[in-house]
Amino acid sequence: MLDPKLLRNDPERVAGKLLIKGYVFDVAKFKAMEERRKALQIDTQELQSIRNQKSKQIGQAKAQGQEIESLKAEMDRLAQDLKDKQQQFDGLQEELNNWLAEMPNIPHESVPAGDSEAQNTVIHTWGEPKSFAFEVKDHVDLGEHLQLLDFESAAKITGSRFTIMQGQLAQLHRALIQFMLDMHTRAHGYTEIYVPYIVNSDSLRGTGNLPKFGEDLFQLKTDSEYYLIPTAEVPVTNMWRDQIASAEQLPIKYVCHSPCFRSEAGSYGRDTRGLIRQHQFEKVELVQLVHPDHSWQAFAELTSHAEAVLQALALPYRSMTLCGGDLGFSSAKTIDLEVWLPAQDTYREISSCSNFLDFQARRMKARWKGHEGKPQLLHTLNGSGLAVGRTLVAILENYQQADGSIEVPKALVNYMHGTTEISI
RNA sequence: GGAGAGUUGGCAGAGUGGUCGAAUGCGGUGGUCUUGAAAACCAUUGACGGUUGAUCCCGUCCGGGGGUUCGAAUCCCUCACUCUCCGCCA
Known part of the structure; x- marks a missing residue:
């Protein structure tokens, strides 16, 4: 929520800034x-x-x-x-x-103008896309060739946009989660947290998913208004709803692995093949609640924490500043990390890191208080560190070998109990 | 599923119709004392909103919603949540 005082004092200026996001006030x-x-x-x-x-x-x-x-x-x-x-x-x-x-957050001044993905700007690229001496397969072919990835059974059991993984692929998937959690707790100072995967509507209002984006969510058919979480951001950030933190508690840093459930309404026909866009996927999420003076520094750090995972896995990627039109409802600035997918011959989003400033905090009354003065709103941030399903896609495609087997990235070998290759 | 008890300020915890936004304790802040600190003592200390240059002032808030009343933290209805006991069960 925007500051009502800001709106009253200078509505014209606010209207001008919201136009960058394509919102007419x-x-x-x-x-x-x-x-x-x-x-x-x-x-x-x-x-x-x-x-x-x-x-x-x-x-x-x-x-x-x-x-x-x-x-x-x-x-x-x-x-x-x-x-x-x-x-x-x-x-x-x-x-x-x-x-x-229903009014979106004001984009930060560094956010480029633009009304679609095409106007996002590259900050930097990391790593060299590997050149393959053979025809690359995509992750679906690789997974099905190994007989470890099964979309057909999932479609039978549930429907489209679900999958089943087996054996070493399921294990690799789990290893990724462990690896990411360990890195963020041990090296980056986050507290691991386990949360409910079902939330009430107040929580979704707090993060800005409601009232406007209910159609993206799976709502449960219960007497209470319950929803499956679209991301761990919702339960984790709402930990601090209606709470006042002390200055000593800041910054608050959580890392949370959870499944995410998205209805993907309105994306019919997009990414219908493979693991890229599923109704259910796993994500390791980074969430920070910080002093308002430090949120931009925290934003840079949080983004670097997500990048560290890609670097440790030696996956080539680039980081992009989202333009106004592509920016999420609650976000003041978002940097997407896009991983190289050889089969698609392009970079695809694997992490999205956002600074919401006090927009979410105002909605959920998440505040902090020093020894003197009044309670003030916190700043909230989050980012994927990383989307696990898409990371698995990236590993399959980037680490594929001529015979269709997959080399296990060095960083994951211990998590795979010494397995260095996945093959038939 | 059955029976009962609760939900009050940052925290704990009094308050059953009229100077109650709310005793008291803890915590916070300022001070006295001290070489310094601790302890002790004194004072002060809720949130949100309206108005204001800033105070003053005014309004709202005692889990959410509704009602009774001239007047509600206090009485009634309803919902949510928490706890205890019994039953059942991962």
Whole structure:
């Protein structure tokens, strides 16, 4: 949520910045609503004040045994006025809040203009795409050739966009998770955390997935409004909803492995082949809640932590600054890491690192407080470190050998109990 | 699934219709004392919003929502959550 004060003070400037994200903000309508809100609020509060005074009078009069019926009659009229005003005020306030809840975060000034992926800018590339002396296969062919990857059975059991892994491939998948968790806890100072994979709607509102993006989520058919998590970001960040951290607790750094569930509504026909876009996938997520003065530094660090995984696995990648139009709803700035996929002859997203500033924190009232002064909003950040399924794709394709076997990356050999190659 | 007890400020915990935004303790902050620190003692200390140059001031908030009343932390309804006991079960 944006700061309501910022909107009131300079709506034109906010409107200009939101346009970078492709969001049209009706300033005139906002100003008119704000003016009415202000008038209604002042009126309502004045009536409340009078009511409180009169009530006290009645109490005193009664204590002294005086007649109170005439005072009560006066209160009846007042109460009716108050009720009307209050209803108008509440209604308008709700309307404003709903509007505010649908407004995206303001992009940081360093975010390039643009309305699609094509305008994202390359920050740097790392590693050289390997040249193969044979015709490369994609991960689907490789996995099915090894008889360790099975989309057909998954489609039978559930439907499209699910998969089954077996044997050493399932093991490699699990090894990746262990490897990533170990790196982030041991080398990067994150606390490992295990969380529910089902969340309520308040949590989804906190991170900004609701009210606008409900169609991307799987909702459970229960009496409670429960959803499967689209990412661990939701439960992990919401740990601090309605909480006040002390200055000593900052920065708060969590790493969390979880499955992620996405409906992928609106992406029919895209990436239908293989593991790239699944309804269910595993991710190791990095989440930080930090002092507002340090969030850009934390952002750089968090991004480097995700990159460290790719580097340790010797997977070529590039990092991209997302342009305004490609930027997520809650994010002020996002850097995507894209891994090289030889079979697609292109880079594909494998991690997305974002700084939300106080946008999520305001929605979920996640605050911190020093020894002096008032509680202040935290800044929240997160990034994939990494998307496990896509990392597996990258390893299969980048480490494939002429006979269709897969070399196990050196960093993972210990996690595979010494296995150096996956073959039939 | 059955029976019962709870949910109050950063934390613990009083408060059952009218100066209660709320005793008290802990914690925080400032001070006295001390060479310094600790202890002790004194003072101070909720959040959000409106208004303001800033105070003052005003409003809202005692799990969420609704109701009764001139007036609700306190009474009623409802929902959520927590805990205890019994039953069942990974």
